[in-house]
Amino acid sequence: AQSVAQPEDQVNVAEGNPLTVKCTYSVSGNPYLFWYVQYPNRGLQFLLKYITGDNLVKGSYGFEAEFNKSQTSFHLKKPSALVSDSALYFCAVRVPGGGADGLTFGKGTHLIIQP
Amino acid sequence: EPEVTQTPSHQVTQMGQEVILRCVPISNHLYFYWYRQILGQKVEFLVSFYNNEISEKSEIFDDQFSVERPDGSNFTLKIRSTKLEDSAMYFCASSRQAYEQYFGPGTRLTVT
Numbered sequence: 001a002q003s004v005a006q007p008e009d010q011v012n013v014a015e016g017n018p019l020t021v022k023c024t025y026s027v028s029g030n031p032y033l034f035w036y037v038q039y040p041n042r043g044l045q046f047l048l049k050y051i052t053g054d055n056l057v058k059g060s061y062g063f064e065a066e067f068n069k070s071q072t073s074f075h076l077k078k079p080s081a082l083v084s085d086s087a088l089y090f091c092a093v094r095v096p097g098g099g100a101d102g103l104t105f106g107k108g109t110h111l112i113i114q115p
Numbered sequence: 116e117p118e119v120t121q122t123p124s125h126q127v128t129q130m131g132q133e134v135i136l137r138c139v140p141i142s143n144h145l146y147f148y149w150y151r152q153i154l155g156q157k158v159e160f161l162v163s164f165y166n167n168e169i170s171e172k173s174e175i176f177d178d179q180f181s182v183e184r185p186d187g188s189n190f191t192l193k194i195r196s197t198k199l200e201d202s203a204m205y206f207c208a209s210s211r212q213a214y215e216q217y218f219g220p221g222t223r224l225t226v227t
Contacts, residue, residue, distance in 0.1 A: 049214060090158060102161075103158075107157040
């Protein structure tokens, strides 16, 4: 069975500082990895994905993530945080298979950017 | 930019009643999904649908649940006899390929 761990319930960062939101995964096989963001009373918005290729992937709003196979991690990063980045962030994984497989999500990390 | 839409935004129902949650996926997408998020918990996969049939379902998706694509645009989730523990936010998602999924804003289901 596949699983995702987001070890931090909350991450606090000062505006303008770099941010990292951690994610580790456990799957059998090569994973597809995703980050989503959820603003209050909104659905999940896709940020970025890793499917194959370059370990550093870039996504929306200046976010990027680095796939590290040896550490089974896919941490979300941004060089300079904005107050508007404050939201709930979810890491998700699926293993390529039949094509319509569901995502397995982590429990989410609240990112709070302080002015 | 095309979006997944869901109706209603909030549904209140009594225990034992049937509810139908509706979704309009993005028009050229081929894969459709339902997820739920109980308040304060993680998002959980319920079911995926492709080529007019269920592709995968989780343990949560028991006989009380069903999905349907009644026409070329709608995708519905039916809960036949709602329980208190079905109270959650239900998200529909769609994808064109089996990669990133695009989520709707959700339907908050409250079972009383």
